[in-house]
Amino acid sequence: MAPKPTWEWPGYTKVIHRSVYGAIDPTNPDNSTAGKVVVVTGGGAGVGAEIARSFVRSGSKAVVILGRRESVLNDAKKDLEALGSSKILTYAADVVDEAALNSAFAATEGAVGKVDIVVATQR
Template structure:
């Protein structure tokens, strides 16, 4: 079988499938020195890769949260060997508000106010037509993707730092790029999560809230989707997540980006993006430009 190439329409001329200098965690412009970072779903996959990237970027402390304590313990041990950051881990379900509050409070007490939160948790119901899907499995996508993000954000608020606090929400291109039969739980729930992030940004202008598509990666969720697409490298979303909390990304507030897009090209387009309110949720084609409006 021929190797598959880029399937999705671009936004920047340059499309990346792995890390590159501008988002490299060791690039001084992406330094996380002195920062306290918390990553949900941090025991493996993308979450673990993001924690590793912040470790390389010189973070002061990194806390990883997840449901499986054994995976968290192993990941924490690897992180401790790989860098100088203080590593903490907590077994906590993002739907357990009390556990989340306790974890955030414990992090703040031990290492200080939390600068960056990466909401990496997510769930994909088994791809199946809505009419024949298991209701509990179908609804679980909404519970974890939306309520879990909502509770994570609220648990952070009392413990956020005043140093450019940043809330990064992992999402998916499927939230906005079309209709996928069999994904009536996953795609709409991720669209709602993206729109939730926009509201959180509007309500908290002192916080940088941003959503991003991490690319197509070798994860359990990717296998579950059953979609045969080219794969990106973990160095892409992990480096991009570090860049999102850097001074260069101070303008991304309330927007939805893809890790595949070139950040230097995005910077050149910044004024146009902000002026036209691009990379935000809405209805395609609205408003329509008409010669005159008639109110009848």
């Protein structure tokens, strides 16, 4: 017997996935981001950190994480570096600070090349 959903309302789909499966697995060669430069805002914690992990696991050339707290970014950088060979860059920047964002993107382009993918997370 299939497990029941953990929420009170009916699901929108017949199948509910609670873990990674082949079609979305970042290690699946069809999902490779080899050679890509990725920027993730809010990449130091929560959903942003998980997204950054997936990009490292999918082989990105570089994963850049932006966030407001430098200590959180530094901890996340250590974790990401242990996952793969992607170059990990961090920039302390608030997404509402246009000058800080422009500086982070310019520094990224100078260090690893043109940005290919941007993921903007929100808390």
